[in-house]
Structure formats: structure tokens, C-alpha cells
Amino acid sequence: MSYLESLRVFVRVVARGSISAGGRDLRLTPAAASNRIKDLEARYGVRLLNRTTRKLAPTEIGAVLYENARKVIAALDETEATIASYAGTPQGVLRVVAPLGLGRRLIAPLVLRFCDEHPEIQIRLRLSDRVVNIVEEGVDVAFFLGQLEDSALSWRKIADCGRVLVASPAYIAQHGTPASPDDLADHNCLLLRFPRSPEYFWMLQTPDGPRKMTVSGRFDVDDGDVLTRWALDGAGIANRPRYEVREHLEAGRLVEVLPENAPIGAQFGCLTPHREFQDPKVRLFIDFAVKSLKGVF
Structure with missing residues (x-):
């Protein structure tokens, strides 16, 4: 492996905070990725990473190398993309991230269709509900579902x-139908919980505008698909994207609760690093995604 490729490994490892995760992004075993780091440390005669059983972080000189190597690699990638655009055939690797449920249901099938049409492009898809720093982690496209805050990133709404x-008909038969948002206090609400979430609340629509409702329940989970499964099993009331439960509603397996006070919707789109020059394959993939997913919601 060349010196440049060793730098790529180092940058990915630092960005992901893990040798195994960084290597996996580049299709390397942990041992191979670790050897690339050792090669760089031997080349420079310094330690680049501080390693413990739970944490990996760059040393002071490693942080300097990371910042400079990241800029060099980004410049080289843009140069290669420019040359590929002149050749008329976008090619290379795209790194894409998406939320878990949406990624499984919509983005993974889309990736297969896109690569069938563009065999010169390879896609590394990573599904995660954690917040991803797409600049530091070298992500090209990040699908986003929620309320977008001010961001220096480029945003394309889909x-x-x-x-x-x-809720399931069985749950409603046993516990009754809430007549107002305040009635949710008497129901078992199925809760989506992520690390560092300070509280559980749902933003519901009312005639007076959005209302923040504090909710509670016996169960919480960090996977939306599990919430849907629990609702189908009669465990309580869930707050779900309509497209994810549309088939269950149409089949009668679930019923809508408080339709006049539906939760505030979310925006679905994709984020890309803000660059004066955008890689042609990134534009191609985003255009494909927008066209393919426009009618899903």
C-alpha cells in the first residue's frame, strides 16, 4: 500500500475514533489498518495515536498530521473527480450515511439501482442514528430526516x-381512544430514545400552533422499527413517520390516533460538505435519489 493510502487509513481511523471502524470503511481488516498506522509512525519516528482499550485519539503531532492529510486527500479527490468529469464517466467511491430505518427501507434498495446504472461508481453505505460529522468523517452524502438547524453544509430537500x-386496534379496545393531547398522559407511549436525550416529548399540531407534549411509557428503544413492532403487538401508542406505517394503516393492523393533532412533520433530504466544486458523482447520486424518492412520502 502506498504512502498516500496509508494516510487515507490514518485519516479514516482518526475520524471514526477506531482502527476497526476506520479500516472497515476502507475494506481493511483491523490488523491491516493497524499495520498502515505503524508504517506511518515508523516513517515519521513518532507516535501518532494514543490507544486504550476504550478510546483512540491522535497525539499532538498526530492531530497536526490529521488536519493536513485530510486537506491533501480532499484536494486529490476533487482533482480526480474533475478529471473523471472531463472523461464523461463519473467513477470512484461515494461514502453515504443514512438513518437506520430509512436507510434499510429506502436508501439500500436505491443504492443497488444506482450502481446498476453506474457500474463505475462504488458506494460505501453506513446506517446509523447517531449524529455524524460528515466533514471530519469524510462522508460525501448524508441523508437526513428531521428539522434542519442552521448548518454550513449544503442541503438538498427531497x-x-x-x-x-x-396504535393497534387491540390496544384501543382495551385502553380507549385519546380524545385530546392531554389524554396521552393516561396512555403507554412507546418512546424513541437516543443517547443524551434529555426528555421524552412529542410536538403535536393544535389550533393554537405546535404544542410540546411531555409523554411517558414503560418502554423505550433506539430503533424505530422496534417501536412499530411494539405498536403492532398492542403495547401502546407510537409516533412514527407516516410512510413507515402506511401499509399497516391501510391493512387495519394499526389505527391513527388523534388525527387532528398529528405530530409535526420532518424534512427529508441530504447534506453534503459545502465545497466550491462538487464531485460529479455526488451530483449524479443526489439527482438520482431526489427523482427516485420524490413520491415515497
């Missing part, structure tokens, strides 16, 4: 995503 409160 669609508005409505949300719905749902």
Missing part, C-alpha cells in the same frame, strides 16, 4: 415527511 400517532 420531501416533507408527515408523522402519525398509531
Whole structure:
């Protein structure tokens, strides 16, 4: 492996905070990725990473190398993309991230269709509900579902995503139908919980505008698909994207709760690093995604 490729490994390892994760992004075993780091340390005669059983972080000189190597690699990637655009055939690797449920249901099939049409492009898809720093982690496209805050990143909206409160007919038969948002206090709300979430609340629509409702329940989970499964099993009321439960609603396996007070919807789109020059394959993939997913919601 060349010196440049060793730098790529080092940058990915630092960005991901893990030798195994960084190597996996580049299709390397942990041992191979570790050897690339050792080669760089031997070349420079310094330690580049501080390693413990739980944490990996660059040393002071490693942080300097990381910042400079990241800029060099980004410049080289843009140069290669420019040359490929003149050749008329976008090619190379695209690194894409997406939320877990949306990624499984929509983005993974889209990737297969896109690569069938563009065999010169390879896609590394990573599904995660954690917050991803797409600049530091070298991500080309990040699909996003939520309310976008001010961002220095480039944003392309795909669609508005409505949300719905749902429960099974069996749950409603046993516990009754809430007549107002305040009635949710008497129901078991199925809760989506992520690390560092300070509280559980749902933003519901009312005639007076959005209302923040504090909710509670016996169960919480960090996977939206599990929430849907629990709702189908009669465990309580869930707050889900409408597109994810549309088939269950149409089949009668779930019923909508408080339709006049539906949760505030989310925006669905994709984020890319803000650059004066955008890689042609990034534009190609985003255009494909927008066209393919426009009618889903």
C-alpha cells in the first residue's frame, strides 16, 4: 500500500475514533489498518495515536498530521473527480450515511439501482442514528430526516415527511381512544430514545400552533422499527413517520390516533460538505435519489 493510502487509513481511523471502524470503511481488516498506522509512525519516528482499550485519539503531532492529510486527500479527490468529469464517466467511491430505518427501507434498495446504472461508481453505505460529522468523517452524502438547524453544509430537500400517532386496534379496545393531547398522559407511549436525550416529548399540531407534549411509557428503544413492532403487538401508542406505517394503516393492523393533532412533520433530504466544486458523482447520486424518492412520502 502506498504512502498516500496509508494516510487515507490514518485519516479514516482518526475520524471514526477506531482502527476497526476506520479500516472497515476502507475494506481493511483491523490488523491491516493497524499495520498502515505503524508504517506511518515508523516513517515519521513518532507516535501518532494514543490507544486504550476504550478510546483512540491522535497525539499532538498526530492531530497536526490529521488536519493536513485530510486537506491533501480532499484536494486529490476533487482533482480526480474533475478529471473523471472531463472523461464523461463519473467513477470512484461515494461514502453515504443514512438513518437506520430509512436507510434499510429506502436508501439500500436505491443504492443497488444506482450502481446498476453506474457500474463505475462504488458506494460505501453506513446506517446509523447517531449524529455524524460528515466533514471530519469524510462522508460525501448524508441523508437526513428531521428539522434542519442552521448548518454550513449544503442541503438538498427531497420531501416533507408527515408523522402519525398509531396504535393497534387491540390496544384501543382495551385502553380507549385519546380524545385530546392531554389524554396521552393516561396512555403507554412507546418512546424513541437516543443517547443524551434529555426528555421524552412529542410536538403535536393544535389550533393554537405546535404544542410540546411531555409523554411517558414503560418502554423505550433506539430503533424505530422496534417501536412499530411494539405498536403492532398492542403495547401502546407510537409516533412514527407516516410512510413507515402506511401499509399497516391501510391493512387495519394499526389505527391513527388523534388525527387532528398529528405530530409535526420532518424534512427529508441530504447534506453534503459545502465545497466550491462538487464531485460529479455526488451530483449524479443526489439527482438520482431526489427523482427516485420524490413520491415515497
